[in-house]
Amino acid sequence: VEALPGASAVLSALLIAGLPSDAFCFAGFLPVKSAARRTRLAELKDVPATLVIFEAPTRLAESLRDLADVLGDREAAVARELTKLHEDVQRATLSTLAAKIEAQPVKGEVVIVVGPPQAAPVSDADITARLETALQDMSLRDAAKAIAEALGVPKSRVYELGLRRPRGEK
Secondary structure, three states, X not given: OOOOOOOOHHHHHHHHHOOOOXXXXXXXXXXXXXXXXXXXXXXXXXOOOXXXXXXXHHHHHXXXXXXXXXXXXXXXXXEEOOOOOOOEEEEEEHHHXXXXXXXXXXXXXXXXXXXXXXXXXXXXXXXXXXXXXXXXXXXXHHHHHHHHHHHOOOXXXXXXXXXXXXXXXX
8 A cells, every 4th residue: 555645644644554544643743751751641541543643763662662551562553754765664563663663763754553442352251240130121132232232242242141041040
């Protein structure tokens, strides 16, 4: 994929990063000092969108380490020299990108694109607990639909757990 030149590197980086682009947050340049940068990243940690960040090549490895430490080891991309002759995009987790950049520093204009936070997996125990409550007032079919929507899990999974309940219970 090659992005066409445009008014902003933000959209070009978002386009070629291969990360969700339905919602994104442009965070601009991060603070230079690590403590201030970590504070800013803590503010961005729970933003339910892909983050787009500008960074100087001299601080790139350090910023990637801070991103991994504060946000977790999310999927990310480092886009460099967008729409220019030496355009380069590296995709990996934040910690992997930090190690690569530390080993081989880069030059040029840099845009970091960080995937959105991933929802914690929902355990069968969590679903079963909700089923216990919901089945007091609803049919299994209705309870499965409501719980699946609330937790963002497949309805078939909830329904199957409901079927596994001991006989004699609603």
